[in-house]
Amino acid sequence: MRVRLTDIAHARSGDKGDTANVGVIALRPEWYPLLSQHLTRDRVAQHFEGIIEGGVDRFELPNLKALNFLLHGALDGGGTLSLKTDAQGKVFSTALLRMELDVPDAEARALGLPAAT
Amino acid sequence: MSRVVRVAGGQGFWGDWPEAPRRQVEGGPVDYLMLDYLAEVTMSILQKQKERDATMGYARDFVGAMESVLSAVAERGVKVIANAGGVNPEACAAAVRAMAVKAGRPEALRIGIVTGDNLLPRIDELLAMGHELRNMDTGEPLSVVRDRVIAANAYIGSTPIVEALAQGANVVITGRSTDTALTMAPLRHEFGWGAAEWDKLAAGIIAGHIIECGAQSSGGNCLHDWRNIPALADVGYPIVEGSADGTFVVTKHAGTGGRVSVPTVTEQLVYEMGDPHAYITPDVVADFTSIQLEDAGADRVRVFGITGAPATDKLKVSIAYKSGYKAVGSLVYAWPDALEKAQVADRVLRERLDRLGLKFEKVLSEFVGASATHGRLAGDAGRAAPEVQYRIGVRDADKKKVERFTREIVPLVLNGPPSVTGFAGGRPKVEEIVAYWPALVDKSVVQTQVEVR
Numbered sequence: 001m002r003v004r005l006t007d008i009a010h011a012r013s014g015d016k017g018d019t020a021n022v023g024v025i026a027l028r029p030e031w032y033p034l035l036s037q038h039l040t041r042d043r044v045a046q047h048f049e050g051i052i053e054g055g056v057d058r059f060e061l062p063n064l065k066a067l068n069f070l071l072h073g074a075l076d077g078g079g080t081l082s083l084k085t086d087a088q089g090k091v092f093s094t095a096l097l098r099m100e101l102d103v104p105d106a107e108a109r110a111l112g113l114p115a116a117t
Numbered sequence: 118m119s120r121v122v123r124v125a126g127g128q129g130f131w132g133d134w135p136e137a138p139r140r141q142v143e144g145g146p147v148d149y150l151m152l153d154y155l156a157e158v159t160m161s162i163l164q165k166q167k168e169r170d171a172t173m174g175y176a177r178d179f180v181g182a183m184e185s186v187l188s189a190v191a192e193r194g195v196k197v198i199a200n201a202g203g204v205n206p207e208a209c210a211a212a213v214r215a216m217a218v219k220a221g222r223p224e225a226l227r228i229g230i231v232t233g234d235n236l237l238p239r240i241d242e243l244l245a246m247g248h249e250l251r252n253m254d255t256g257e258p259l260s261v262v263r264d265r266v267i268a269a270n271a272y273i274g275s276t277p278i279v280e281a282l283a284q285g286a287n288v289v290i291t292g293r294s295t296d297t298a299l300t301m302a303p304l305r306h307e308f309g310w311g312a313a314e315w316d317k318l319a320a321g322i323i324a325g326h327i328i329e330c331g332a333q334s335s336g337g338n339c340l341h342d343w344r345n346i347p348a349l350a351d352v353g354y355p356i357v358e359g360s361a362d363g364t365f366v367v368t369k370h371a372g373t374g375g376r377v378s379v380p381t382v383t384e385q386l387v388y389e390m391g392d393p394h395a396y397i398t399p400d401v402v403a404d405f406t407s408i409q410l411e412d413a414g415a416d417r418v419r420v421f422g423i424t425g426a427p428a429t430d431k432l433k434v435s436i437a438y439k440s441g442y443k444a445v446g447s448l449v450y451a452w453p454d455a456l457e458k459a460q461v462a463d464r465v466l467r468e469r470l471d472r473l474g475l476k477f478e479k480v481l482s483e484f485v486g487a488s489a490t491h492g493r494l495a496g497d498a499g500r501a502a503p504e505v506q507y508r509i510g511v512r513d514a515d516k517k518k519v520e521r522f523t524r525e526i527v528p529l530v531l532n533g534p535p536s537v538t539g540f541a542g543g544r545p546k547v548e549e550i551v552a553y554w555p556a557l558v559d560k561s562v563v564q565t566q567v568e569v570r
Contacts, residue, residue, distance in 0.1 A: 010341040010380065014389035017254050017553065023387020025380070027341075051492045059393050061406050063422075064383050068390050076481060079553050080158050083445060083481040083510030085489045093340065095491045 001108040002116040003101045009035060011093035018078035020052075020089030022096050025066040031111060032065040038101045044069050047099055069096070121358040121366075122307045124300050124324070128152040128199075129331025131159055131176050137331060137354050138182040142189035144370030147356060149303040150189075152182060152199035153296045153329045160293060161437030161551040163203035164237070164268035174205030175290075180212045183288070187217065190287060191225035198278060198299045202290040204237075204268065206230045209290050210570070229281025231291040233565035236269040236434060236558070243562065250434060250556040259436065259556065267551065268437040271558060274399030274428075275321075276312070277565040278302035284569040293435060295398055297325030300357060308361040312400075319403035319425025320363035322396070327367055327385055327420075328355040334367065334385035335416075336375030341384060348374025353416075364421040366413055377416040399432055399560070401425040431557040440552035441478070442519040445510035446526040447485070449539030456487045456498050458534040459507035465533050466509065469525055477522070479512040506539065512550070519547050 005024075008031050013022040024039065026032040041058040048056070054072025061068060075089055076082040086092070100116055108115070125147040127138035131154040141150055154176035167174030179201030189195040202209045210228045217226050236243065240263070243250065250259035250269075259266070270293035279302050281289045291299075301321030304310070310317045327334045335355040336346040353373025358366040369377050386405065390396075393405035402425060409422035450458040463482045470480070483489035485506035487498035498505065511522045523544045530540050 010384065012338075012340065012384040012388050016389060016391060017555065021387070021390050023384070023390055025341075025383050025387065047494070051494070057392075059390075061387075061393050063406055063408055064386060064410070066383060066387055068387055068393055070391065076479070077552075080550050081440065081443075081512065081552050083443060083479060083512055085483055085485060085508065091490045095494050098491065098494050 001103050001105050001113065003103050003108060003113050004116045005099040005101060006094070006097035007114045007116070009097065011097055013089050013091065013093035015075055015078060015089040018073055018075050020071045020074035020092045022069045022071065022092050023066050024069070024096060025064065029065050031113070032062065034103065034111060035067060036060060039067055044096065047096065119360055121360055122149070122304055123147045123356055123358050124149040124151055124303055124328070125356045126151050126328030126331055126354050128154060128182065129329065129333060130154065130156055131178060133331050135178070135181065139185040141354055141356070142186045142195050144353065144373060147195060150186060150195055150197045151299045151328065152179065152197065152201060153299060154179065154199060154201045155203065155293060155296070157435060157553050158437065158551060160204060160270050160435060161268045163205070164437070167204050172208050175203040175209035175212070176201040179209065180216050183213050184216050184220065187220055187222060187225065191222050194287070196282070196287045196303070198289045198303060200291045200294050200296070200299060202230070202292045204235055204270070204292060206232055206290050206292050213288065213290070227285050227287050227569055229284065229286025229289040229567060229569045231273070231277040231281060231289065231294065231565060231567055233277070233563060234270045234273045234292040234294065236271055236563070240266060240269055243558065248558055248562065250436065250558065253555040253557065259554065262438045262554065265439040266436055267439060269434060271432045271434050271563045272399060273432065273563065273565055274298045275302035275305055277567045279306045280567045281569055282306040284567065286569045296329040297322045297398055298400065300325030300328060301400065304359040313427070315401050315425035315427060316423060317363035318401040320365065320423040321359070322398050322401060322403045323405070323408060323420070323423055324357040324359060324365050327382060328357055330385060330388065332375060333388065334382055335369045335377050336381055339376070339381050339384055341380035346376050350374060363423060364419065367418045367420060368416055377418055379410045379412055379418055382410060382418045397429060399428060401428050430560050432560050432563055434556045434558050436554035436556055437551050438554055440550045441512060441514040442516045442547050443510060443512040443550055444519050444523045444545045444547045445508065446523065446545035447506050447508040447539065448526065448529060448537050449504050449506050450534070451504045451536040451538065452502065454500050455502045455505040455536070456484055458536060459484050459505045461534045462507050462529050462537070463509065466525055466529060470522065473521065475518055475521060477511040477513045477518065481510050483508040516547060523547060
């Protein structure tokens with residue numbers, strides 16, 4: 001089943017220099033393992049390929065049912081240097097939430113995941 | 118019930134809601150009002166202001182904020198802690214004092230002034246001593262940009278603020294103290310936490326992180342269930358109710374709008390997060406993976422379980438230096454085929470820049486309404502978009518080239534593709550770029566001073 005990340009998680013993003021961070025938080029605690037399984041460093045790097053210039057770091061916060069991603073080289077130099085509308089990485093959060101996941105039907109049903117429409 | 122100390126967040130940055138400080142002290146009981154004014158680039162703006170006028174260089178909004186809470190400070194003992202001092206805490210204190218005199222209450226204020234963070238006059242001395250002040254991101258030594266440095270401030274921690282409170286200050290004005298220390302310091306002062314009680318200090322820092330961005334933890338800018346967050350026009354700013362054991366509750370005043378819930382607090386916790394295992398501050402290294410959140414009733418979230426590790430022997434230094442010029446301009450193209458028209462305009466403009474022989478360090482084109490913030494992830498805006506804003510910016514060390522660029526945008530209104538509007542601002546202005554250079558310095562070279570007057 002296709003599942004949209006925006007239907008199972010919320011997120012906030014911000015900046016540190018030329019790096020944007022995106023914290024992704026499961027909408028239900030029982031969905032966190034699925035997020036952790038699907039949102040690998042490589043998967044997120046692939047999602048932002050051509051949009052960021054550097055690599056991706058990934059951290060787990062099981063206590064908050066959240067993952068934190070650092071997207072390096074995301075902000076055209078960052079802060080005052082940047083020519084971008086989103087110079088401070090404020091909406092990389094929802095850019096990540098555009099991702100769709102392929103979840104086996106049985107697992108999706110067991111977790112009560114909403115299907116992408 | 119054990120004693121709680123209430124610290125209210127009243128400003129999340131310089132430019133935040135002017136109503137918030139007064140609402141925080143009038144909406145219910147608070148012991149401390151915490152006001153955060155400084156972002157990474159703010160110090161350089163303030164430094165420029167101080168160079169033009171020696172009595173400036175601080176967050177002037179703070180004087181108005183103090184005026185709005187003066188009676189609460191004078192009559193109800195609310196104490197105020199703010200990093201409004203910028204690069205001139207003495208002048209900030211003098212302006213607040215003058216306001217109190219004018220209001221007929223000069224006796225109401227005992228102002229604590231924290232200084233020592235400003236390293237600008239000492240840069241050459243530090244370099245000569247062998248402190249290279251290497252850029253934490255690029256590894257380059259500061260000597261590369263030394264002649265263009267316009268501000269340098271060490272991020273200082275809670276200790277001098279605690280000292281000022283211990284000396285009886287009811288208003289503490291700092292320069293570049295960390296945002297989080299402004300909240301941790303009053304908790305440390307009230308509960309007598311020692312300088313090596315790492316878990317409690319870490320809890321105070323995380324309490325500070327939660328309220329340092331104003332309403333961003335109480336329903337503002339919250340994606341979770343955003344449609345149903347009540348009464349944002351009347352949003353309540355966050356309040357920490359701290360206990361001696363380091364646990365605390367995040368809440369807001371009864372009857373205000375917004376929301377404090379596990380999701381709203383979690384969104385703020387992950388904001389601007391780096392490695393969650395090591396949130397490094399001058400006082401302690403806090404571990405965000407230890408934080409436990411619990412729903413504790415309507416608009417109340419209990420926070421507990423926080424651990425911290427010993428502080429490092431370094432302080433972060435925020436250095437600002439001049440780094441060339443930039444200009445950004447825009448035009449709006451309307452249906453039909455708005456995006457295609459904007460893309461043609463971009464090709465025409467870039468061809469003209471080429472013919473003028475103008476090469477820039479960077480040229481960036483964006484199409485707002487199609488792809489400006491999410492790039493290719495946004496998919497195809499199609500032909501149906503009612504309008505698309507064409508936005509183009511350039512950056513270069515040569516100011517003349519950037520100025521010449523600014524004259525090439527508006528002509529497109531008459532000599533480029535059709536259905537164009539939104540040029541009311543005329544030529545964009547050229548901005549000098551003040552860039553940010555983060556570095557580390559040994560703690561031992563920074564001595565803070567506290568004066569209460």
